[in-house]
Amino acid sequence: MRVLHLLDHGLPLHSGYAFRTRAILKAELARGWEVAAVTGPRHGPAPDDEEVVDGLRFFRTRPVAAKLPGLSEWREIDAFVQRIHQVVKIFRPDVLHAHSPVLCALAGLRVRRWSGVPLLYEIRALWEDAAVGNGTGREGSLRYRVTKALETHAVRQADAVAVICEGLRGDLIARGIDPAKIAVSPNGVDMALFGEPVPQDAGLAAQLGLEGAETIGFIGSFYDYEGLDVLIAAMPALVAARPAMQLLLVGGGPAEPAWRAQAASSPVAERIHFLGRVPHEAVERYYSLIDVLVYPRKKMRLTDLVTPLKPLEAMAQQRLVAASDVGGHRELIEDGVTGTLFPADDPAALAKALEKVFCMRDQWDVRRKQARAYIEAERNWFVNIARYDGLYENLAIKMA
Structure with missing residues (x-):
């Protein structure tokens, strides 16, 4: 052929x-x-x-x-x-x-x-x-x-x-x-690229001041529909509930200036880190620092109809995943089994869902294994x- x-x-x-x-x-x-x-x-x-x-x-x-x-x-x-x-x-x-x-x-x-x-x-x-x-x-x-x-x-x-x-x-x-x-x-997912998770990069964590932190993050392109403004808006409530919380944002794109300005005016601005674009071969180092990858896509035709790739890569890396309940995410993530779904466009609901995830650390290993098994069998x-x-x-x- x-x-x-x-x-x-x-x-x-x-x-x-x-x-x-x-x-x-x-x-x-x-x-x-x-x-x-x-x-x-x-x-x-x-x-x-x-x-x-x-x-x-x-x-x-x-x-x-x-x-x-x-x-x-x-x-x-x-x-x-x-x-x-x-x-x-x-x-x-x-x-x-x-x-x-x-x-x-x-x-x-x-x-x-x-x-x-x-x-x-x-x-x-x-x-x-x-x-x-x-x-x-x-x-x-x-x-x-x-x-x-x-x-x-x-x-x-x-x-x-x-x-x-x-x-x-x-x-x-x-x-x-x-x-x-x-x-x-x-x-x-190309398992040759994302098949083996790497241990936490302690040197990078120290460089970024993340020792002892609880971390959530996003790795990808910064377009408005990705909804990182919703995630930034959720940070004050999340930090109030989880004082060690830090947010890592890796990537870049058209919405970055507006999101940086929003983060700078946040009462928890020091907990929100824009790390810029990183070389593809270095992405695993940043995955290793993030406890929960968050995908807060806004609800619209694009996000309801199309499934993204990034949550699959995160699950292959045995990272925990939380995402808005738009149609594209619902095709990929089974709530409470392979990840967590929360209402789209709602900072309070996002914060509450992530707080719950961090209160269930005893279930993290099971969820990681379930998500990884799903990737190996179907994705x-x-x-x-x-x-x-x-x-x-x-x-x-x-x-x-």
Whole structure:
């Protein structure tokens, strides 16, 4: 089986998108398939038109000069189509596997018409809702409606569709898409990267002044929908209940200035630590310092429909997890078994839930083991990748 993946971006860039892609490609190689990827213009400049990163073969599309909104996207698709054409002639794939956003699917559909190679379109998030979530779009706007229409068109035209969670599957079915056409390929964890938890980094704890502290934290991108303002607002009540409490925030993003200002004005400002972005290879050191990873996502279409990756990585690291009860979290976390769920957008409820977690230390080991067992059985990438077997084989038969 020869599979060519069509990507918005990829390694060596660091993002949840790039790391999910890495896990998929690595797992497919381990199954004996021949795998390559083409990144689109949005990946940005690359040292070569073709390169190998972490043992994975990437073909690059050169960036496109920015034009008017709308026109730029179509120029990007044109450039991406031309590059995919070139790569198809070189790699001769059995299947094209396009990953959201929809620009990748639209380029893949044009290449399919020329080459006859069947197309699987995998949706990780709906582009129109992602724009609302990161503050660059507005639900119901003209751009939102056009993007949604393009997404629906791409799904209808693709030979098969995969989504990362049941929330997205339900949304597509509500649009009139045949349920039999949609497979669920959930987020998973590359156990080679996150499989073995590391002991607490005592040196880093001392450097940050955390000896003897109780710690909660967040590691990820700072977008408004992640709800860290709710977590910061919960800190005074939590410190009042647990005087040794400290909050560690690792990462960065558009919402950081507002959250830093909020934290600076908090009566417990000295307990809230912004640690900035850290190299991917150093992330485990920071996981080792945090007793409970907290994911206070706000309730909206994006967070109700899409499952995040970070809580799974934390569970693989045998860290305790607490999260808001949005739909995406409810698909991943069983309250009181593999983690703790609390009402979204409610600082008081968040503080009360975390206080309860710290009062139940005698149950921590059991919960860690239950969460780890769930990851190994259902969210291990080398298990999940088998879901593509039937999809690829059916598409390859169609091509023949």
